[in-house]
Amino acid sequence: MLLNDNYKTFCDNFLAPLSLYLKELSNKKILISPYFSNSDTSSFRQMYEYFFKNSYITHIAPQDGAGCNRTFYNDQIPLYFSIYKKLTNIYNITLWANMEVFNQIHGWPVDDQAWEAVPTDIDSILIGLDTLSNYSDTIVAFEYWYMDPNRGEKETKLYNDYLSYFSNIQNSTSINFTEKVVNRKIKVYPNPFNNILNIINFDFNSPIKIYNINGKEILSIVPPNSYINIDFSNFPTGIYFIRSNNEILKVIYLK
Numbered sequence: 001m002l003l004n005d006n007y008k009t010f011c012d013n014f015l016a017p018l019s020l021y022l023k024e025l026s027n028k029k030i031l032i033s034p035y036f037s038n039s040d041t042s043s044f045r046q047m048y049e050y051f052f053k054n055s056y057i058t059h060i061a062p063q064d065g066a067g068c069n070r071t072f073y074n075d076q077i078p079l080y081f082s083i084y085k086k087l088t089n090i091y092n093i094t095l096w097a098n099m100e101v102f103n104q105i106h107g108w109p110v111d112d113q114a115w116e117a118v119p120t121d122i123d124s125i126l127i128g129l130d131t132l133s134n135y136s137d138t139i140v141a142f143e144y145w146y147m148d149p150n151r152g153e154k155e156t157k158l159y160n161d162y163l164s165y166f167s168n169i170q171n172s173t174s175i176n177f178t179e180k181v182v183n184r185k186i187k188v189y190p191n192p193f194n195n196i197l198n199i200i201n202f203d204f205n206s207p208i209k210i211y212n213i214n215g216k217e218i219l220s221i222v223p224p225n226s227y228i229n230i231d232f233s234n235f236p237t238g239i240y241f242i243r244s245n246n247e248i249l250k251v252i253y254l255k
Contacts, residue, residue: 007047007050007051008050011050011051011054011055012054015032015051015054015055015057016054016055016056019055019056019057020055020056022056023056029058029059029094030056030057030058030059031057031058031059031060031061031096032057032059032060032061033060033061033062033063033098033142034060034062034063035062035063035065041079041080041083044080044083045083045087048083048084048087049087049091052087052088052090052091052093053091057093058093058094059093059094059095059096060084060088060093060094060095060096061095061096061097061098061138061140062080062081062084062097062098063098063100063142064077064081064097064098064099064100064128064132064142065077065100066099066100066124066128067100067101067102067103067104067117067120067142067143068100068104068109068110069103069104069110070109073127073128073131077131077132078131078134081097081132081134081135081136082135084135085135085136094138094236095135095136096136096138096139096140097132097135097136097138097139097140098139098140098142099125099128099129099132099139099140099141099142100120100142100143101119101120101125101141101142101143101144101146101147101158102117102118102119102120102143102146103117103118103119103120103124104116104117105117105118117143117146118146118154119146119147119154119155119157119158120146120158121158121161122158122161122162122165125158125162125165126165129214133214133216136236137212137213137214137216137235137236137238138236138238139214146158147159147162186199186200186208186242186244186247186249187199187200188200188242188249188251191249191251191252192251192252192253192254193232193251193252193253193254194253194254195231195232195233196229196230196231196232197229197230197232197242197251197253198227198228198229199223199227199228199229199230199242200226200227205222206222206244206245207220207221207222207244208220208221208222208223208228208242208243208244209221209242209243209244210230210240210241210242210243211240211241211243212235212238212239212240212241213238213239213240218235218240232253235253236253237253237254238252238253239251239252239253240252240253
């Protein structure tokens with residue numbers, strides 16, 4: 001954490017000019033992935049508001065700090081991410097979450113010894129997903145090699161545990177990514193789409209459910225007739241799944 005007015009110097013002399021250079025160089029998205037330590041909420045908000053107002057970043061993916069045991073899912077993480085969410089909404093910046101998938105044993109900020117960490121367990125990942133999904137629909141793994149099945153026994157176990165979890169999501173939501181239905185009772189257009197998705201549901205007594213890429217249900221509607229349109233403007237861009245009865249369609253939202 002940058003103390004006092006050091007964050008202004010950092011932004012003015014590094015973050016702002018670098019992000020401007022990248023913007024002019026490629027006109028692509030510019031992401032930062034900061035690590036934060038404990039700080040009072042007022043200073044925390046003030047610093048990131050200054051960053052967002054005075055730089056050209058388009059995305060931010062904060063590390064959650066859980067693997068380093070500096071922040072916790074039942075305390076600081078919801079507090080800090082709620083501030084991130086409010087500020088990113090104000091300044092039209094995309095918020096992702098960067099979930100640490102390790103447990104640190106030695107090294108900064110735990111102690112002064114050489115860095116050492118081991119893979120976390122699936123329960124910690126599930127708590128992280130459940131917490132962070134309240135603030136962002138895009139969650140990335142930090143230090144993914146702690147889930148790399150080619151590295152060792154513990155990494156392989158975590159990798160397989162996560163695959164089992166993801167399979168359970170598919171089964172519980174009946175989402176089948178390879179499912180093909182010949183005589184569909186539900187149609188969507190356009191696909192990909194911008195903001196408004198039109199749905200024709202020939203079985204309009206059945207509810208229509210919408211899931212994000214993580215398998216989380218974000219909307220359920222019982223349409224009054226066979227034609228509805230749904231406004232996605234409050235949702236992040238990305239891949240979604242539309243379900244009616246046992247039919248699932250993949251749609252791509254491009255804001």
